[in-house]
Amino acid sequence: MFSIRFFKQAALALACVTLTSGLLPQPLWANQPENPPGYCILPPYQQLAKPTTLDKQLLSTMEQYKIVGLSAAVFKDNKLVWSNGYGWSNLETCRPVTSDTLFRVASLSKMVTATALMQLYEQRKFDLDDDISNYLGYKVRNPHFPNSKITFRQLLTHTSSITDNGAYYSIVEETPDLLRKIDIKDMLVPDGQYYTAETFSDYAPGTKFSYSNFGTGIVGSLVEKISGMPFDKYCSKYIFNPLNMDASFEPADLKNWQNIAVLYRPDEQLTSFRPTKDDFQGSKPKPATFSAPLGSALGRSPAGGLRTSSTDLSKFMQAHMNGGRYNRTRILKADTADLMHSMQWFGNSMDGFYKQKGLNFHITDDLVPGKRLIGHSGEAYGLSSDAYYDPDSKLGVIFMMNGGNMTDANPYYSVENAIAKTLFDTFAPKTINTTKKISAKSNAAYIIVNDRKIVLPAPAAIVKTGQTKNLFLPAISAADALGVSLGQTGETYTYTYGQNKAALTAGRAVMLVNGKTMNLANAPYKQQETVLVPIQELASALKVDIKLSF
Template sequence: MSVRTGRTALIAVVMASVGVTAFVTPAAADGTTGGHHRHRGTQQAIEAAVRDGVPGVVAQARDRDGTWNGTAGVANLRTGRERLPQDRYRVGSITKTFVATVVLQLEAEGRLGIDDTVEQWLPGVVRGHGHDGRRITLRQLLNHTSGIYNYTDDPGFQKKVFGGFLQHRYDTWTPRQLVGLAMEHEPDFAPGASWHYSNTNFILAGMVVEKVTGRSYGSEIERRILRPLSLRATSVPGTDARMPRPSGRAYSKLSEDPKARIHDVTELNPSAAWAAGEMVSDSADLQRFYRALLKGRLLPRQQLREMTTTVEVDPQRPGNGYGLGLMRLKTSCGKDVWGHGGGIHGSSSEALMTRDTSHSLALNFNGDWSGDAWAVVEAEFCG
């Protein structure tokens, strides 16, 4: 649900980065076609993540040579079951690209304007401690230039959802509650004055989708994206705490103490993330989605141009930018990759591809306290 800026600008898990534990099993790699020696560095990078403490990693890459699958570690610490390429996992903030796509589809249909104010669609919702929805546009929600406070930074929310996870893992949160938490704080800056990642922006975007369509944002994602693209492993679970099969377990230390015990956090009510990060998918579906998006199958040319027009996220890293629910990241070898990352309890994921969609990667760590996802990205696109 949150973002890490700086060197990688990749989406990270909401838990703080803490210590490591070694749960290493023999790694595996397979593929459908030849040329997989090119992914040797990627396999080594996911094995390194397991040595660093991640229980298990699954990665899938696609290029002109075909599809490569790599795994390392385990999906289940109790049984030792290895991770499978078809495992489903919680994708966290990758949800944001799906939500932004629906908003831009609604713009293409003439049902809203990307520069409409939030107040126009959600009157009185963004008010309090300096927040003013009359000055914030939908575009500013989608590219994180609104200045709206990030509700996941609220100390009370963190105490309950992170520190008190075991007692509150099945609690249901409403979008109004989540936005209300943000309104109890001052905004980070005046609308449009800077950039700061805020999950509140996409809670509001989901609420706008529901106001415009009269249907849940999840049903709109299913109707407009999942069914047309046959993304059968992808779902919007709502308040359902269970994971669909096949899937492994998800693990967290729920603490900044490197010696803290590891907890199985697989089951959770994802309404605490809602439109900012509740979705479930697998590596194949994520790549299919981003490929269709960047090829123009989901958006007309004008809306895709708006989505891929980025704002600077770090002045010291001019190659990294954020569009409308979509990130552009520059690798060390000069390649730009597009997509998003996401983190939620026990799960950290990335889905990235070149702009021409000829080379893509999706991966998941089933632990949230260690591992370097960017090292895997670098190995795949620059190795």
């Protein structure tokens, strides 16, 4: 038997269709089970007056994956070239999604948090390999490795050995309001009220990757300690306001707060949706109250609490794509932006989702086949979000969904792959010069690849054999320069590009290419803790087109 709530919601859904499309709707209760308490029906999407091919493709994908609402934007070079919204930002009130709808963007926030810290880095407030203890004002150590420091770089690459386990997870799940009250020190020092050894992994800092929201919370806390400002106020003053973004980690500060999207999770049948976050019931969000001391930013959600729109976030992404500058506004020096986007870690984590990482920027080959993209993804409370750009074509996409079928990750959800591919197929240049122009000097601390600077963990080397000169680069930097994937077993490095694989081992003058052994003019070699590999022979084996200048 149907509940009164179900008929009320069905009637509301019919009103949504009638008001937005002017079409005669079909009864939504036909062949529908009773709506679970607290859930909303997903009404049919708005019927566009003159839908483009792109509109039809995106709406078809939304229908397939039962997406509540979608906002998307595409930027190219120095401008926004397209944006639109589809579906619903609030199922109770039939409020549609537009390109200006604001979403809680989840882990896309980490790019902003890292940017805030790196602004302080370029002011020489700290070095990336400094011990964070010296800036927090108390000693932070993994109890399993008490003699190993934990650094800024490790926090920004998720290799600090600080995890989301222990007290952080239980507080977030059970008593999240507590994050606005407690001193983060009490979670990090052995005599702290909320300290547990489970917060730390059983590997040494800097040796393995473990995705950590808590680690990014510490990054936000360091921003407070070093700048002397609350984290959210710092981001508004030095990032959002200069870029003219309606964005904040504090919802009460948003100008367009009435257009914040409600986030939803579906039932098992994907027919009804339960609101999970940002359901403000038509009232302006009240400012959060904090009693935690400055330097304890967890309650301000540096890891996931940013609210903004796809169009405004495109300003931030354009700044990163264009060397730290958006139009005439600079938020980072070009060298700092390049450093953040350079490969700092490689491996295989989270079932292959993370294979390459910059400084809180994700480097991926898996969202759109054949494209290396730089950016980040997000997921929380039913939301799924992506913001990435292609450094070769200077094209970027942003899209946010506030609920739907998110069950088939491999490593991205299928709906993410479908939307990203549709946007790139529509807007990417039909022909792209894929030649990697690499400029290097012997003993230099960096190389230039297509105008992008890659900082090297060890100096480049030019090795002469007879009349031939070969450029040797650190193994991780070679992968970054060529735009290929990299794996490691001991001192053997395996590079993958499409169907081609090449494996090199320190001290061996041979390379295994697609199962066949090839001789090298000079063997890869170890310099301190870094293995250097020959870039020309590697590029030839992988069939990557390069043009060298050294």
